[in-house]
Amino acid sequence: MRLAAVETDRAVGDAGRPTVYELRQVTKSYGRGAIRALDTVDLQLKSGSFSAIIGPSGCGKSTLLKIMAGLVPPTSGRVVLNGTPVMGPRRDIGMMFQQATLFPWRTTIENVVLPIEIRDGATAAKAAHGRARALLELVGLGGFETVYPDKLSGGMAQRAAICRMLVTEPAMLLLDEPFSALDELSRDFMNMELQRICLEKDATAFLVTHSIPEAVILSDTVYVMSPRPGRFVEIIDIDLPRPRTLDMLTDPRLGAYVRRIRSLLDEGAFQ
Amino acid sequence: MTEYSSVDAAEAPDTVWSERASLIDRVPRSLAMVLLFAAFIGVWQLVHVLRLVSPIILPSPFEVAEDIVFVGTNLLSGGYMLGALWITVKEVILGFIIAMAIGFSLGLLVGETGFGERVVLPYLVAIDTMPKVAFAPLFVAWLGFGISSKVALAAFIATFPIVVATAAGLHVANENERMLFKTLGASRWQTLFRMKLPTGLPQIFTGLKIAAVGVMAGAITGEFLGGGKGFGELIRVAASQLDTPRIFSLIIFLSLLGLALFWSVVWVERRFVFWHKTSVAGGPGL
Ligand SMILES: Nc1ncnc2c1ncn2[C@@H]1O[C@H](COP(=O)(O)OP(=O)(O)O)[C@@H](O)[C@H]1O
């Protein structure tokens, strides 16, 4: 299934890095087997890599992410992160969804330190304000610490949500269509921010998206999923130099990847 | 077509499209309210002067005003009416506190547990549809003619809106908020106190405001039906003497008590739910 030619010369050259995430023979059915959401999925993510998963809606992408995050148990199979099986929510996993979900009675910085408050209590959360402030600075929200979320635009709220995800310094970022509610310009900008943050923090990221160019421009590896029950029909390594820039959207190499993925998705749709 | 192509026509005064407030919108609100009140008094006085209604049934506004001054003086000088008012105030406050205690507890039970929602809620709904005032004689039989039977009826009436609002408030948080707390590994208590309860506060305060109105009605009804020495009793006595100006002025002082309770709830709401735009702008006088 893998495109052998591409695999041999990866641009990132991280073939020697350790595997952080491993899914083995994972399947998922809902409703006592009535709905098969995921067919057998095998997945290995290398430390510091960026992967995207793309597939038709309802094919089980969010289900896969929830299994990886320990939010729902798989029907069968093993999920291992950093050598320990994932049995429930973990602090070395950061998650982000389509909606920023900031709480309106908390200021921006109070929203950012919420994960610390839940896990380690209010004192630890207070102590984390410095780190939170630095993160807000990093995403261009310096000066908005004590502002309530109703004063933030959609893009700013999503950037605050990034900070909330990063404040516990998770090794693994799971992103479920994080920017798909934003307009295209903010979305492009946020994607570049995301790449910059991931490079800076050396984080491993796994992104669900249904924008093919977005998947290609951000990822080292793109997983193409079949309609439900979801399984990987193709795993494509993206051989483009880092850091990626928005100019690459017009690069013919990127165009070739996009066409390849589109044809795979079209094929799947008619099977 | 041609209207839009002509620059002159576009600038003629009657074709300029601008935000012009209507006459009503331009009158200051307080002035408009005073005018409406004056009109009401005027019509009342007219009805009185023309003897459209017997003066025994409808006194003139001036008779009522006179009596308001009398009752006010009695209250301020610590007369017997102050004692009656104090009894009613106690009934209302105790009733409200008990209603909140029971209402929040049952609301949590119904909103948070499957047992509460599936087993307890149907009974609560059944009781809620009963005419609660009809329980007044029962409370008197159980608790006597003192203030406890009035407190009980007031609390009984005010409990249900709080139960319903609390249970509904706990369901307001959406899937995203629940999912976020799940990813953070939050405990049930953390989820309740840091997410579900705060998210539901606007609903809960709506229920408290309904309860504040109900607790007044309960206390006064209790006094009507079960004797006692409160303000409701003063109204009953005035009614038996056909002293209609007194009834009116007592009702006005009672409304002040009701407003005071209602506004205390609104005041607390504003401190706790400052982040919720629509819930703060509501209620009488706003
Ligand atoms: N909790 C659930 N119970 C039953 N079926 C579900 C549940 N969650 C998801 N599904 C079903 O599983 C399939 C995959 O859903 P999902 O993972 O959300 O897809 P995607 O994110 O790719 O759009 C869908 O058909 C959906 O209806």
Ligand SMILES: [Mg+2]
């Ligand atoms: Mg999804």
